[in-house]
Amino acid sequence: MPQxxxxxxxxxxxxxxxxxxxxxxxxxxxxAHYDRIAAVDPExxxxxxxxxxxxxxxxxxxxxxxxxxxxxxxxxxxxDVLAMRGTPATAxxxxxAGYHPPYDATVVAKLEAAGAVLLGKLNCDEFAMGxxxxxxxxxxxxxxxxxxxxxxxSSGGSAAAVAAGLCVASLGTDTGGSIRQPAAFCGVVGVxxxxxxxxxxxxxxxxxxxxxxxxFTRTVADAATMLDVLAGxxxxxxxxxxxxxxxxxxxxxxxxxxxxxxVPEEYFGxxxxxxxRASIEQALTRLEASGCTLHKVSLPHTRxxxxxxxxxxxxxxxxxxxxxxxxxxxxxxxxANTLAKMYRESRDEGFGAEVKRxxxxxxxxxxxxxxxAQQVRALLTRDFLAAFEQVDALVCPVTPTPAFKLGEKTDDxxxxxxxxxxxxxxxLAGICGMSVPCGTxxxxxxxxxxxxxxxxxxxxxxxxxxxxxxxQTA
Amino acid sequence: MSxxxxxxxxxxxxxxxxxxxxxxxMPRMARDLNAILGHIAQLSxxxxxxxxxxxxxxxxLGSATATHGEALRRDTVLPSIDRAAVMTEAPETDGRFxxxxxxxxx
Numbered sequence: 125m126p127q128x129x130x131x132x133x134x135x136x137x138x139x140x141x142x143x144x145x146x147x148x149x150x151x152x153x154x155x156a157h158y159d160r161i162a163a164v165d166p167e168x169x170x171x172x173x174x175x176x177x178x179x180x181x182x183x184x185x186x187x188x189x190x191x192x193x194x195x196x197x198x199x200x201x202x203x204d205v206l207a208m209r210g211t212p213a214t215a216x217x218x219x220x221a222g223y224h225p226p227y228d229a230t231v232v233a234k235l236e237a238a239g240a241v242l243l244g245k246l247n248c249d250e251f252a253m254g255x256x257x258x259x260x261x262x263x264x265x266x267x268x269x270x271x272x273x274x275x276x277x278s279s280g281g282s283a284a285a286v287a288a289g290l291c292v293a294s295l296g297t298d299t300g301g302s303i304r305q306p307a308a309f310c311g312v313v314g315v316x317x318x319x320x321x322x323x324x325x326x327x328x329x330x331x332x333x334x335x336x337x338x339x340f341t342r343t344v345a346d347a348a349t350m351l352d353v354l355a356g357x358x359x360x361x362x363x364x365x366x367x368x369x370x371x372x373x374x375x376x377x378x379x380x381x382x383x384x385x386x387v388p389e390e391y392f393g394x395x396x397x398x399x400x401r402a403s404i405e406q407a408l409t410r411l412e413a414s415g416c417t418l419h420k421v422s423l424p425h426t427r428x429x430x431x432x433x434x435x436x437x438x439x440x441x442x443x444x445x446x447x448x449x450x451x452x453x454x455x456x457x458x459x460a461n462t463l464a465k466m467y468r469e470s471r472d473e474g475f476g477a478e479v480k481r482x483x484x485x486x487x488x489x490x491x492x493x494x495x496x497a498q499q500v501r502a503l504l505t506r507d508f509l510a511a512f513e514q515v516d517a518l519v520c521p522v523t524p525t526p527a528f529k530l531g532e533k534t535d536d537x538x539x540x541x542x543x544x545x546x547x548x549x550x551x552l553a554g555i556c557g558m559s560v561p562c563g564t565x566x567x568x569x570x571x572x573x574x575x576x577x578x579x580x581x582x583x584x585x586x587x588x589x590x591x592x593x594x595x596q597t598a
Numbered sequence: 599m600s601x602x603x604x605x606x607x608x609x610x611x612x613x614x615x616x617x618x619x620x621x622x623x624m625p626r627m628a629r630d631l632n633a634i635l636g637h638i639a640q641l642s643x644x645x646x647x648x649x650x651x652x653x654x655x656x657x658x659l660g661s662a663t664a665t666h667g668e669a670l671r672r673d674t675v676l677p678s679i680d681r682a683a684v685m686t687e688a689p690e691t692d693g694r695f696x697x698x699x700x701x702x703x704x
Contacts, residue, residue: 226683319655333654359671363654431638442615449616451696456689463701472618480617481630484608487615488631489638498651500641505658538633554655579659 129153131160132289136198136346139292143186143197150186150197154179154241157199161243161290168266168288170281172204173212174244182241194349194373196239201291203282204245205252206337207326208232215328216250216260216278219474220454229326230358231295231337238353243291247281250476251445252297252330254278255305255543258534259478266530269311269570273527276306279340283310286340293350294340299330300433301522301547303338307559308522308572313589314340315347318579319554320365322351323358331440332363334433334551344560344590348372351582367580375583380591381415383584386515390426391546397525399565404521407562407573407592411519414591419515423507428500429549430541435489435497436552442486448474481537505553508578512555517588518576521546522559526569546574556582560589603631 129142142148148156158176165171179199186197202208205215207225214220228236235242249259257265257280265280267273268288275284279296283306286294296303298316307314315338322337329335339350355369387408392401412418450456450470457469475483489497511518524545533540550557555576562573573592577585608628612619619627652658682693690697 223687226679226687362670363656365656425644428641428644431641434634435638435641446616450689451698452684453687454689461699463698466699467616468618471616475617477623477626480619480623481627483615483617484611484627485631485634487611488603488607488635491611491614494638494641495651496641496644496646498653499646499649500644502649502652502658503644503646505652505655509658536633537630538637541634541637554658579655 129156131156133342134289134292135343136195136292136341136349139198140196150183150241151180153197154183154199154243157243157291164288165290167271168268168284168290169263170247170265170285170288170290171201171244172214172216172247172262172281175208175211175242178211179241179243182236186239186241191239193238195235195353198240198292199243200235200240201243201246201282201285201294202232203248203279203294203296205248205297205328206232206295208242208245211245213245213328214262215252216248216262217474217476217479218261218455219448219470222455223453225326227326230323230360231354232326234353235295246279246285246294249278249280250479251328251441252278252299252302253441253478253482255301255540256528256530256533257281257306258530259476261476264530267310267527270527270568273529273569274309276309276527278302280306282340283307283312283314286310286312286342292342293346295337296340297327298336298338298551299334300437300551301544303340304522304547304557304559304572304574305543307340309527309570311561311564311570312340312342313344313347313561313593314338314559315351315582315586316550316557317351317355317582318365318556320363321369321556321580321582322354323361323364325358325360329444331437332444333440334437344586344593345373345376347558348376348586365580370583372583372586376586376590378587379415380411380587383416383517383588384419384515385411385416385588386419386421386511386518388421388423388426388511388518388520390423391520395524396521400521400524400526400571403563403571404519404573408519411588411591421511421515421518423511423549425500425503425507426549429504429552430545432497432500432504433544433548433552434485434541435494436501438482438486439490440486442483442490445479445483501552504549508550508553508555508576512578516577516581516584519588520574520576522572522574523547526565526571550576555579556585558585558589560592562592603628603635
């Protein structure tokens with residue numbers, strides 16, 4: 125492994141060039157990543173399991189010339205809520221300890237078909253429930269940019285691993301902000317594709333009308349390359365969209381001049397950290413300099429997004445998580461002598477406090493009839509559809525604050541849930557979104573800017589994201 | 599909807615969800631549920647009369663509703679996951695069936 129390759133900044137095209145030029149091999153690049161994981165990850169704790177055998181077998185197929193796809197030899201990590209045949213899948217929960225899925229998630233199969241080398245499974249909040257990665261039953265992840273701070277959640281391991289040079293890209297999932305928020309906290313790119321754009325087959329479900337799979341990368345162009353591989357209909361996922369995906373990487377080079385950028389006033393209110401506000405305003409100025417026009421827009425129901433989300437997501441979770449009962453996989457409480465006791469004791473031992481809290485809340489809202497939440501969801505979606513009649517994309521903050529300290533919010537669930545204030549509305553509406561690094565605070569903590577676009581307009585969204593990123597590095 | 603959730607209600611909901619809460623967990627969960635439900639109560643400020651409920655994103659996109667199973671794949675026989683691979687994941691099995699403790703208490 126030549127010293128010239130810096131794993132912390134390596135992009136997908138740079139990795140591909142290093143392999144195809146003979147400067148390195150897929151096997152050497154894989155080994156270099158495992159060496160770095162061994163050296164750095166004890167401090168960060170982003171990986172829960174390594175899939176060495178599978179990774180080196182795949183790297184050998186790349187080096188032999190058998191695999192030549194767009195990700196051939198590129199080392200990638202996978203959030204531990206996605207199935208990789210034979211590799212542990214815990215969803216960050218004790219209740220799935222010892223479970224080795226006997227099949228691959230569609231996204232896992234697609235990455236490997238494109239030549240990617242899958243290094244292992246990345247830590248996350250238990251069943252993807254959390255905004256800080258402190259809810260993992262296997263211990264928290266630390267933010268590589270500042271070790272006493274959280275990496276965000278729930279895809280904290282996926283964001284931290286990319287930020288720390290422990291994989292070139294990773295897969296995460298986003299139900300209420302779980303890709304965009306950790307991407308912002310760790311200073312990497314995170315993309316939430318439109319609901320239905322990327323298959324969820326093989327994803328351990330949290331809230332099925334909201335769950336989505338998307339990539340973490342170091343550049344916006346890398347995210348487009350990943351999306352080209354991941355997007356598309358899947359006969360194994362009835363919620364995947366039958367419409368053909370765009371050519372995301374190819375469309376990246378179209379100029380942004382003439383695009384109409386909306387600035388939603390509700391996302392710049394009280395509670396927004398002033399340094400984040402200033403950073404986003406600078407990004408807007410840069411977009412204007414690139415020929416975009418800026419327009420004030422209103423998304424009037426924004427303040428109802430968090431309560432709506434916590435009704436719908438928990439109701440769906442209470443139903444989805446009923447499958448964990450100690451019968452077919454994972455943990456079983458041994459001492460129970462009847463079936464009913466076995467269910468209860470397995471779930472009691474297996475689930476952590478936040479998961480129990482959400483199951484209880486979801487069961488309560490279902491039994492008490494909070495049906496109006498689905499009507500408010502329609503109102504929130506109409507807000508976006510109306511805005512996208514006037515503008516091509518929205519630009520706003522991802523989070524109200526930069527990464528907070530470990531333990532800072534664990535005692536107050538409402539405070540923790542309000543972390544999601546700028547991310548959940550897009551989740552409920554099903555539109556696409558992304559977080560793009562946008563400078564740092566004076567304390568050196570990363571700031572993310574959120575770009576949102578209409579359903580299936582990922583190409584437009586990524587062009588705006590790239591313009592923001594390019595202007596910063598220029 | 600705004601009345602506080604009592605310990606008895608928490609116990610009842612835990613029962614419905616097949617969760618067993620310890621004596622220490624119970625008051626903590628009641629406190630948290632009340633805090634979260636207090637936040638959720640602001641939804642009642644909105645008058646959503648006449649707004650259709652949205653359960654799925656596709657419903658809002660004006661795309662044709664799948665009424666004849668268009669979203670589903672063809673019902674053809676495909677190889678599925680090998681039974682032996684599935685059964686080895688089970689906590690207790692005889693290789694053909696999942697084994698569980700007795701269902702009826704005496």
